[in-house]
Every structure is written in structure tokens, then in C-alpha cells.
Amino acid sequence: MSNAPILLTPGPLTTSARTRQAMLVDWGSWDRDFNQLTASVCEQLLAILDGAASHHCVPLQGSGTFAVEAAIGTLVPRDGKVLVLINGAYGQRLAKICKVLGRQYSTFETAEDQPTTAEDVDRLLAADPSVTHVALIHCETSTGILNPLPEIAQVIKRHGKRLIIDAMSSFGALPIDARQIPFEALIAASGKCLEGVPGMGFVFAEKTALAAAEGNAHSLAMDLHDQHQYMAKTGQWRFTPPTHVVAALHEALQQYNEEGGLPARHQRYANNCKTLLDGMAKIGLRSFLPTEIQAPIIVTFHAPTDARYQFKDFYERVKAKGFILYPGKLTQVETFRVGCIGVVGAAGMQAAVDAVAEVLREMEVLDI
Ligand SMILES: Cc1ncc(COP(=O)(O)O)c(C=O)c1O
DSSP, rough: OTTTTTEEESSSSOHHHHHHHGSSSOOOOTTHHHHHHHHHHHHHHHHHTTTHHHHHHEESOOOOOHHHHHHHHHSSOOOOOOEEESOOOOOOOOHHHHHHTTEEEEEOOTTTSOOHHHHHHHHHHHOOOTTOOEEEEEEEETTTTTTOHHHHHHHHHHOOOOOEOTTTTBBBOOOOOOOOOOOOEEEEESSSOOOSSSSSEEEEEEHHHHHHHHTSSSSSSOHHHHHHHHHHSSSSSSSOHHHHHHHHHHHHHHHHHHHTTTHHHHHHHHHHHHHHHHHHHTOOOOBBOOGGGBTEEEEEEOOOOSTOOOOHHHHHHHHHTEEEEEEOOSSSSSSEEOOOOSSOOOOHHHHHHHHHHHHHHHOOOOOO
């Protein structure tokens, strides 16, 4: 395993040997020990955002999108209307979810290098009183841009509307305090900044909103109200749980706490991001976003313009040197992305920069 490449991607990402080893045990889904494991995971997740008094943590089988879809389907009533704030592919996905679920929605889109502002949201809510919910991506992973969550959340509260936050790629690394940031739902997943393996999402749902959400869901399996009721009553998951994923997340959370919790995780990722940005700048690769709006999660770089640069070739050569990069997700400009998250530190990021430099020299790409 030590020869496995380091994943510099937004997830799945590099996990520790301890986390992987935690999956070597089989658990009975009805067993008391496994139920305790689930309860402990939920309790620890709630503690990260100080949400135990106000929110329930509802875990759900599947990738992150399953949990986002379940949150919208469960919490937005069928006659509700969602204002979707978009500055990238995951914001677009929120709108698509509303469309597929048949929830009324409107969109507000800014350029991929422009955060949505609280003033935008204020104006939009004043102009359309029929909006019941606002959906926001915290860190838009398609570029790495950070949207100003605290300011936007306060405006939404002032208008008496409800906020649904997709914090998939930021939860656990960027501070979010449920006692200070009003939200109805916040969604994240096991295989991102908590450094677990992929396979389950979780939704922090405001207690009174979840209690009132009975019958909203369009789907049996994606009904978070039902999922929560069943779990609260029995301690068990409603349907077959991702047992190994839960065990891995439990172990990953233990390491998260040993590392020093959110401040330490944030600091390591911030160091990773700085090492990456400084190193790439030295070899002539420019980042797409200005640093003020760059989250320390994933960085988008402009691709070299030399015709000898082809992403696929570049990717394979960097992989052979031990690092997995990620393609760009922008339609207008040719880019590639490098993640700062997972079990990797500044030395690893510097080694990745060195590998990129060597590869571009091998490819005789001249504009760096
Ligand atoms: C902001 C954001 N939302 C949602 C998702 C969920 O995607 P998936 O269903 O592929 O886990 C991701 C995954 O990277 C993400 O970054």
C-alpha cells in the first residue's frame, strides 16, 4: 500500500492505514456494538459544529449527492420554492435536484470566480417573497471558491427564510458553528475533510424542521424524517447500513480529535494549500482564483498553453511519480485541479509540486 499514489483530489482521498484497517471487521447491522458505533459517529459529527442542541444528525447511505437530494426532498415542502445560488457545477446540481424532484426553484448565477454576496441574497429575497428556502454551496469544489456563508446566513434569517448548505467539501476543515450560523440543513459526507472512506452522507437537520417534514419526501429510501424516526426508535439504520464505512469514519474521527480537531485540520490544509500555491507559482503555474476567495480545499490552475501539454499525458506522468491530480471543471478555460485535503502534509504537497515540474520538463512544455 505504501506505493499507492497520493490522491490530490476532492474525494475519495488518501486515508490513513488505521482508517483502512478499521474496515477489516464485519459488523451485524442489528448488533448493539454497531448501533453504538453509529450513535458515537453522529454525536461526534454534531460536536464538530456545536449542533447537538439545535440539530439532529441523520446519516444516509450513498455518496454526497444522495444526502443533498434527501435533504431537499425531505425539508422543502412540495409547495415550497428554493432559491439556488450558483457559481459552479455543484450549484448547478442543486438546481437539477430541485427540477428532478419537482420543487419550484429559481437560480442566481455568478461567474465561477465570483462569490455570491449577502447583498445579492438580500435583493433576491426582497424581490421574491414566494421563496421558502435558499440553497448554497459553501466551498464550490468545481473551482475551490469559498462563498461567504456567515453573512449570507444572517440575511436569510432576517428575511425569515430557511437555509440549506451543501458543505460537502468544507465540513470538518472550515469553521461552521450552528449556534451562530442559522441553517435548516447542512450536508456533508464521510469521505471528505474527515478523511473517512466514501459511502455515507449525513445531514444536520434542524430539529423542529425535521419533525415537521413528515410526508414531504417523494421517495422512501431518501426520506430523512423516516430515517431519523427509525434510528431514534431502534438505534438501527432503516435499511442495510454501510457498516465498514461507518467503522472507518469512527476511526477517522478518533484521529481527527487526536490531531486537534477542526483548528488543527484547518491549519494543516491551509499549510498544504499555501505550499501548493507558492510552489506552483515558482514554476510558473497560475491559480484561477485570487487568494482572498480561495478555500484551502482544492486549487484550480490554468493549464499551460503550450500545444505539447495534454491533460491525459500530464496526468499519467504525474501519477507515475506518485500523485493523482484532477481534471478541471470549467467550460471556458483549460484548467486542472489539485486537492489539499486527505492524509497529506506540506512535505507531500511540495513533492507533488516537484513531480509536476519534472513532468512538464519531460513533456518539454515551455510556457512555465
Ligand atoms: C460541493 C459538493 N457537493 C456535492 C458533492 C457530492 O458529490 P458525490 O455525490 O459525487 O459525492 C461534492 C463532491 O465532491 C461536492 O464537492
